[in-house]
Amino acid sequence: MRPYPRFAGGIALAAFALVAAATKMDAPADAAFDIRLKTLESELRCLVCQNQTLADSNASLAEDLRREVRELALAGKNDSEIRAYLVARYGDFVLYDPPLKRTTWLLWIGPFALLAGGGALWWTILRRRERAAGFMAPTADPAAEARGRALLDDGEGPPRAS
Amino acid sequence: MKTVRWSIPLALFVVLIAFLWIGLGRDPREVPSPLIGKPAPFFALPQIHGDKPLSTAELRGKVWLLNVWASWCVSCRVEHPLLLQLAKAGIVPVYGLDYKDKPDDARAWLAQNGDPYTASIVDRDGRVGIDYGVYGVPETFVIDRSGIVRYKQIGPLSVESLQEKILPLVRELQK
Numbered sequence: 170m171r172p173y174p175r176f177a178g179g180i181a182l183a184a185f186a187l188v189a190a191a192t193k194m195d196a197p198a199d200a201a202f203d204i205r206l207k208t209l210e211s212e213l214r215c216l217v218c219q220n221q222t223l224a225d226s227n228a229s230l231a232e233d234l235r236r237e238v239r240e241l242a243l244a245g246k247n248d249s250e251i252r253a254y255l256v257a258r259y260g261d262f263v264l265y266d267p268p269l270k271r272t273t274w275l276l277w278i279g280p281f282a283l284l285a286g287g288g289a290l291w292w293t294i295l296r297r298r299e300r301a302a303g304f305m306a307p308t309a310d311p312a313a314e315a316r317g318r319a320l321l322d323d324g325e326g327p328p329r330a331s
Numbered sequence: 332m333k334t335v336r337w338s339i340p341l342a343l344f345v346v347l348i349a350f351l352w353i354g355l356g357r358d359p360r361e362v363p364s365p366l367i368g369k370p371a372p373f374f375a376l377p378q379i380h381g382d383k384p385l386s387t388a389e390l391r392g393k394v395w396l397l398n399v400w401a402s403w404c405v406s407c408r409v410e411h412p413l414l415l416q417l418a419k420a421g422i423v424p425v426y427g428l429d430y431k432d433k434p435d436d437a438r439a440w441l442a443q444n445g446d447p448y449t450a451s452i453v454d455r456d457g458r459v460g461i462d463y464g465v466y467g468v469p470e471t472f473v474i475d476r477s478g479i480v481r482y483k484q485i486g487p488l489s490v491e492s493l494q495e496k497i498l499p500l501v502r503e504l505q506k
Contacts (some may be wrong), residue, residue, distance in 0.1 A: 216466035229431065230466055233457045248374060258464040260365040 206239060209248050213238075213255060214263050222265065332427035336438045338417060364464055364483040371397070371460035371474045376452040377435055379429060385452050389477060394504045396425045396497075397472040399460065400449070401432040402440035404468045410487035411444055419492070423501045429452035430460045430468055 209223055214233075215226035223231050223238070234255070241251045253262045267273050366372075375386035398414060400407040414425060427448035429437045434453050441451070454460055463472065466485075473482040482500055484492055 173336045216362065230457070233461060237458075237461060257365060258461060259463070259466065260362055 205248075206235075208243060209242075210235060210238060212265050213252070214265055216263065216315060237322070262268055335428075340345075341394045353409050360467065361485050364480070366423050366464055366472075366480045367483060369480060371472070371480050372459070374452070374459045374462070376454060376459060379427075379434055379441070379451040383430055384407055385426075385450055389427070392473070392476055393425055394476060394501055395449075395474050396423055396501075397428055397474060398425050399428045399463070399468050399470040399472075400438040401430045401463050403432065403466055405431075407469045408444070410469055410489070411447070411495060412504075413490065415445050415489050416446035416450075422498065423505075426442070428459065428463075430455045430465060431455065431457045444451075447495040471497070473500055473504070 184301070210224035211222045213223040215221045215223050215231040215234075217228040217230050218226050221231075222314075223234055237254075238251055241254060246287055253265065261267055262272075267276065269277050371387055373387050375384050375388075377384050417423070419424060425448055427450070429451050431454065434455075437451070439451070441448075452459075457465075463470075469487050471484040471488055472480055475481050480505060482496065484497065490496070
């Protein structure tokens with residue numbers, strides 16, 4: 170009835186329209202979408218400058234591939250479908266995280282196998298040394314051992330555990 | 332016992348050297364294509380000369396080469412004389428994929444350097460290039476009668492690569 174609320178509503182509507190026009194309301198949830206693309210692109214390799222990710226590279230192929238990734242995502246493809254799309258064209262090399270398969274098992278298992286091998290070697294050497302040391306002690310005759318102990322316990326030098 | 336002691340580190344060292352020798356001898360820029368043995372991706376693109384589009388369907392039944400090139404590509408000039416020679420010999424039709432190029436520039440380039448292509452198609456935005464996994468122009472694909480990609484050369488063609496790999500493969504496929 171009163172003109173005031175209608176007037177205020179009109180202003181609010183106009184302001185909303187302005188804000189909507191300025192921030193492009195036609196792309197909802199843009200931030201989350203951009204973060205998703207950025208994360209995906211930083212797991213993919215640029216083929217031209219091979220030590221850069223798709224997200225970091227300025228190569229023109231990287232731009233094209235980013236466009237492709239964005240279009241696939243807009244078409245409703247999920248991350249693994251987009252990855253499969255690129256792998257079908259460029260091979261596993263585009264993935265910074267290579268899949269575990271027959272040709273890559275050495276890559277994945279190798280370091281652990283080396284670690285285990287090194288550990289086993291270290292343990293064997295320690296055991297051998299320990300056994301050698303343990304084998305020596307009982308052979309000394311009691312008189313020599315007493316002399317040795319007296320030398321160790323003569324009070325000079327730092328105190329030792331007997 | 333003594334020989335065992337030094338032969339183990341020596342064997343490990345030899346293995347390491349072998350790995351490094353092979354690994355460092357490879358060119359990291361040559362990424363094996365997953366397309367080998369798979370059907371050549373479909374395209375239907377406008378041609379540089381004339382306005383009739385060319386599609387992969389029309390190329391069924393013959394062995395053909397797809398050479399990815401561009402007027403802005405420097406190393407394409409290196410392989411160009413070889414392509415002209417190949418065209419003159421008429422062994423195998425070579426189709427050009429003009430990758431991310433302006434058709435006017437491409438036409439001028441062909442007029443200046445000679446046109447070895449049976450037909451050239453224009454991939455302005457590089458989409459067909461992506462389908463073929465192109466990342467280093469020039470690239471050359473060998474495609475067989477049933478449309479299967481049999482070989483991919485990354486970088487410019489050379490006398491060696493033609494004589495040792497591509498031409499023997501083409502002859503084999505044409506039998």
